[in-house]
Amino acid sequence: MATQTRQWILDSRPVGEPTMENFELIETELPDPERGEVLVRTLYMSVDPYMRGRMRDAESYAEPWDVGDPMQAGVVGEVEASEHPDFEPGDVVTGDLQWADYAIADGRDLRGVNPEHGPISTALGVLGMPGVTAYFGTTDVAEPTPGDTVVVSAAAGAVGSVVGQLADLTGCHVVGIAGAEEKLEWLESVGFDEGINYKEEDVSAALREACPDGIDVYFDNVGGPVTDAVWPLLNVRARVAICGQIALYNATEVPTGPRKLGKLIESRARVEGLLVRDYEDRWGEALKRLSGWVASGDIEYRENVVEGLENAPDAFLGLFEGTKIGKQLVQVGEREA
Incomplete structure (x- = not known):
């Protein structure tokens, strides 16, 4: 089981458009998961425009990060170890975790990903x-x-x-x-x-x-x-x-x-x-209908995948250039067979 992880933190607050100077990649120790917790290995990570608001020192609908805090993102990952009854090693899950190779999560904050609905990356895009x-x-x-x-x-x-x-x-x-x-x-x-x-x-x-x-x-x-x-x-x-x-x-x-x-x-x-x-209690309704439309071809989607956790800030900064089609993702790892 992993004992260390790479992790991006907010190194400074941007003024105007963010730059690489606002991020720092560090290594940090991983605790063992406690009761109710899950150790997740990141496979795909989302970058989204709303994250810019969390880099400000101001109230918004998403709580701002403090300087020195780990950056957070929607993640699809594989369970490495679990102290939660609903998850076991090998399960694919999604939740709001960190810009990191590994993260400890409260099992209540995770949802299972059904690979039958489509590629697991879609849990951060058209089916997320x-x-x-x-x-x-x-x-x-x-x-x-x-x-x-x-x-x-x-x-x-x-x-x-x-x-x-x-x-x-x-x-x-x-x-x-x-x-x-x-x-x-x-x-x-x-x-x-x-x-x-x-x-x-x-x-x-x-x-x-x-x-x-x-x-x-x-x-x-x-x-x-x-x-x-x-x-x-x-x-x-x-x-x-x-x-x-x-x-x-x-x-x-x-x-x-x-x-x-x-x-x-x-x-x-x-x-x-x-x-x-505001629609958390109806999430299943949306996924059922969206997955049906994706399966039938009535809804199509595009993904842009940047390889490597080390390139996550570049993927985020690219959002403000407006050059990509569809969902911007970072692939951090491969699912184990």
Whole structure:
């Protein structure tokens, strides 16, 4: 059984966009698992935009890390040793663990991963937090109906791509906003009707062309100027799901733009924030439906895998470049046969 592990810690708080200087890779001793605990060997690790908020010394929906704290992430791993009755060595599990080769976890914080649902890496993507976020954000918050016009920002990401495909399955006209032609081509191949390249096009003009009858649903993953461009086109009783604001995560001061709330009086639109943890008691419902759609080919997904724990900060920093399609993962180990 492992007695030491490599582990990334938060070495300093970033000002603006994070850099490698904000991370440090250390070696630390591993205690033996106590009653109710499990020793997990990391196989795959997720990096996500929300982690930027945890690097700030400020209150948010996710508790901030202190300088010197281990970085945390969604992990898929293999049980090495267990003092919990629900898990035994060799089981594949997922939970919020650490940027590390090994971690000790409270067994109550782990869920088993069923390899029959798909590759185990999908437990961090389409069959994990991003997919479940997309499912409840679409079905419970955005509530698209057949014939609606649905606009999704960061549409080629792990959440946005599933949102758009769910809207397509509902019978909606789906418009995806992304930052590369390769992304737009992939979105078209999985059911999006229109694509807008926010780096190359006038988003306001492109939206007016793609949405001649206005916008019924906006799933917001970015905030900033893209969301400003959507606002004037909201229809009466439109629904706006606020899932992420990555355009603002590295801002040292949140910019104040034109006052847009008056549009909500005219449109009587509903704007609602979304946190997937509010749906913990319904997680199984989402996974059952999502795994069925993945198995049937109705929902497709992409993964980008960076090899090696030592490259985890690079994978995280790459999120802010916006160059990848789908879910960003770090592979730390191989499952034992």
